[in-house]
Amino acid sequence: MDKWSLRQFLTNRQQQSYVISLGAFCAGLLVVALACVLMLITIRGLDYFWPRPVQSIQFELPDGTAKQVYAQINERHINSAVESGSEPAFVFRYSDSQHPYGRSLLVEANAVEAISEAAQAADILLINGSRVFSEPLSIRLPEDQSGELTQYDEIRDTVTAIREQIETVRKERLASVHRELASLDLRQVEEDAPARLRLYADFERWQQEVLSLEAQLADYQLVTRFNNGREFLIPLDDIDRLSYPGQLDWFGKLGIVGAGVVAFLTDAPKQANTAGGVFPALFGTVLMIFVMTILVTPFGVLAAVYLNEYAPDNHLTSVIRICVSNMAGVPSIVYGVFGLGFFVYLVGGNIDELFFKDALPAPTMGTPGVFWASLTMAILTLPVVIVATEEGLRRVPEGLKSGSYALGATKFETIWHTVLPMASPGIMTGVILAIARAAGEVAPLMLVGAVKFAPNLPFDGEFPYLHLDRQFMHLGVLIYDGAFHSQTDVRSASLMFASCLLLLVVVFVLNVLAVILRRRLRKRYLRGY
Amino acid sequence: MLKLFEREQLNLAKLPEAQTAIEVRDLCLRFGDKHVLHNITMRIPKNRITALIGQSGCGKSTLISCFNRMNDLIDNSVTEGEIIIDGRNINRKKENLSVLRSQVGMVFQRPNPFPMSIYDNVCYGLRLQGIKQRRQLDDAVERALIEAALWDEVKDRLFESATTLSGGQQQRLVIARALALKPSILLLDEPTSALDPLTTLIIEELMADLKKRCTIVIVTHNMQQASRVSDYTAFLHQGELVEYSDSDTLFTLPEKKQTEDYITGRYG
Numbered sequence: 001m002d003k004w005s006l007r008q009f010l011t012n013r014q015q016q017s018y019v020i021s022l023g024a025f026c027a028g029l030l031v032v033a034l035a036c037v038l039m040l041i042t043i044r045g046l047d048y049f050w051p052r053p054v055q056s057i058q059f060e061l062p063d064g065t066a067k068q069v070y071a072q073i074n075e076r077h078i079n080s081a082v083e084s085g086s087e088p089a090f091v092f093r094y095s096d097s098q099h100p101y102g103r104s105l106l107v108e109a110n111a112v113e114a115i116s117e118a119a120q121a122a123d124i125l126l127i128n129g130s131r132v133f134s135e136p137l138s139i140r141l142p143e144d145q146s147g148e149l150t151q152y153d154e155i156r157d158t159v160t161a162i163r164e165q166i167e168t169v170r171k172e173r174l175a176s177v178h179r180e181l182a183s184l185d186l187r188q189v190e191e192d193a194p195a196r197l198r199l200y201a202d203f204e205r206w207q208q209e210v211l212s213l214e215a216q217l218a219d220y221q222l223v224t225r226f227n228n229g230r231e232f233l234i235p236l237d238d239i240d241r242l243s244y245p246g247q248l249d250w251f252g253k254l255g256i257v258g259a260g261v262v263a264f265l266t267d268a269p270k271q272a273n274t275a276g277g278v279f280p281a282l283f284g285t286v287l288m289i290f291v292m293t294i295l296v297t298p299f300g301v302l303a304a305v306y307l308n309e310y311a312p313d314n315h316l317t318s319v320i321r322i323c324v325s326n327m328a329g330v331p332s333i334v335y336g337v338f339g340l341g342f343f344v345y346l347v348g349g350n351i352d353e354l355f356f357k358d359a360l361p362a363p364t365m366g367t368p369g370v371f372w373a374s375l376t377m378a379i380l381t382l383p384v385v386i387v388a389t390e391e392g393l394r395r396v397p398e399g400l401k402s403g404s405y406a407l408g409a410t411k412f413e414t415i416w417h418t419v420l421p422m423a424s425p426g427i428m429t430g431v432i433l434a435i436a437r438a439a440g441e442v443a444p445l446m447l448v449g450a451v452k453f454a455p456n457l458p459f460d461g462e463f464p465y466l467h468l469d470r471q472f473m474h475l476g477v478l479i480y481d482g483a484f485h486s487q488t489d490v491r492s493a494s495l496m497f498a499s500c501l502l503l504l505v506v507v508f509v510l511n512v513l514a515v516i517l518r519r520r521l522r523k524r525y526l527r528g529y
Numbered sequence: 530m531l532k533l534f535e536r537e538q539l540n541l542a543k544l545p546e547a548q549t550a551i552e553v554r555d556l557c558l559r560f561g562d563k564h565v566l567h568n569i570t571m572r573i574p575k576n577r578i579t580a581l582i583g584q585s586g587c588g589k590s591t592l593i594s595c596f597n598r599m600n601d602l603i604d605n606s607v608t609e610g611e612i613i614i615d616g617r618n619i620n621r622k623k624e625n626l627s628v629l630r631s632q633v634g635m636v637f638q639r640p641n642p643f644p645m646s647i648y649d650n651v652c653y654g655l656r657l658q659g660i661k662q663r664r665q666l667d668d669a670v671e672r673a674l675i676e677a678a679l680w681d682e683v684k685d686r687l688f689e690s691a692t693t694l695s696g697g698q699q700q701r702l703v704i705a706r707a708l709a710l711k712p713s714i715l716l717l718d719e720p721t722s723a724l725d726p727l728t729t730l731i732i733e734e735l736m737a738d739l740k741k742r743c744t745i746v747i748v749t750h751n752m753q754q755a756s757r758v759s760d761y762t763a764f765l766h767q768g769e770l771v772e773y774s775d776s777d778t779l780f781t782l783p784e785k786k787q788t789e790d791y792i793t794g795r796y797g
Contacts, residue, residue, distance in 0.1 A: 399637055403642075406634065406707070407654035407706065407707070407710065408626070408657055408658070409627070410626075410627060418643055524644070525644040
């Protein structure tokens, strides 16, 4: 009987394989879980870029009116058990003359009369991020001429050229007139001074030119027709991209995906973060991580060097060590509150009192911003860096330190020339972990500077170029925001997944860079040890 | 004829100051409560090789570390007594350790090249002294490596990592690193115990060569080595200097019973 006890089972040599198998099974499960996460995010994220076919749908609204529209159907068939038993329903986004710029709708399956492919219908993406699903017919040109659709690309080029002309006039001519006028104001030149009058005339002339060019632009229009036969005009200048998803082959679709990815990475969000790109968020995330790394690395390394090399080996030191390790376990929102209360209100507020008194009561530094966010994240990731650096410092052989001392080096010189280079792979490990942690945090950031929509990037051409006091957008916050939109809007759910994928890519790229750096450092300093 | 083989004899007890490299007076050292060295008094002659022998834990490494105050790095060490090098007591408080340690070089049991190029290893001490001119460094590196009999082997790969060298080469590199500072005294703490016999021979020949330039104090476990290379030998037992005389006498006609027991291998 004793043969079958658990102890017997676990210690029996032949049965050991079960223990190993169990361990292997757990490890395997972990890999599978990770693969699942990656796959889900990759598939759902890429889905945002994949062109969906435009279909023609006939359906009846609850009030009995029949509609025939072009629409993009979401692949999900929502089982809206709450509203109508267990009837399946369609969720789609359509355009018609009442809602030309698209409207999302949930229609029960039995209200839908017919669905058919509509290859002739185009998915027209406008500059402002909204979409129109309609069938392009022709192009209206100035002086009531009309062009063929086949000429679309050429005409589009003409329109772009005019748009560029307008921008040049605005940027170069009008801006310089404005500048000169401002300098006249500054020198308090009289209202009717000849210089001023000449500038007014210039201003008038360029303004006229802009107006005439814009009028010219307005004459280029795309004539389209909705599924119910009504015509709809779209100014060519407003159109960002026009595609016929129904007519595309694989390569065409990949082209659309490529263009979509580029736009996603370079555009600003549109339509309240439900369309467009995520460039400001990407920029904000990378900038925040960058500033955080610059702040946390010297701080953490200095602290670790002190704890490991200088601090006496007593109770106080061990208490400090324990505190540092425990800091890593403090919930991140606590750091957010700390950042808001201490950095933003106290430190920032006092900086305002001291240096920006003129601007009060409008705060300059006493308001959430990218610098405070980076600082908060630096505090949050400090324990990680300290612990990893200490680990690296401990691994430096005593013999090397003695060798350095024996050559007349002081403690500082020994640390600087020998210990730190050899601990640098450990430091890099800490930085990698810190980056991974900081990139994933959302909650504390929302308190200290990350916003859903920031009108300006923290970086521009205006002195001092890098505005660390500005609020910024963050991929994590965008995802968080997207998760709330996704209840109603299908596209923005995909936008959320796409942002998620991007965040993963950002973390991955930063990690890979750090790992490469660490390998080089290891090769350089730890080969042979 | 026999005179040719006889080594010159110095009276160690009454060594004139001009011939003394290190004078130790009543040196006591303890780590916390543990007394490691008791009242050591000895004079180490200039430009000779002096070996310290004794059992493990008898304090020879501690004694040698006193000569460049490496014991300071151990937290609870307390040193009493005087060590006079170059006419000054190095145990005084205001002794400049950087100057002392560049004057008294040290080589450890395990080769410990820094993880940098061979060139940078040799320059390490010089750079610490603020020497930056490339020419000066180049000259010093070449000279030190020639003195350490390593130049021919590494001259074509000065900028490769020092850790790619073999154990013996690494140990000679470490010696070169110390020699670059032109020390007057070189302390070798069991420099060959981690090396194979052939490499040991190379290092021993090197030592014989180096004594023209500096005083060498070597700690060794290897009795043959001590008798082969050293001019004078000190036998330490449990922190006390038992016997100190020229090597020939110590190894052939030891005065004390303890010494005889040790060198004949009866204990230790």
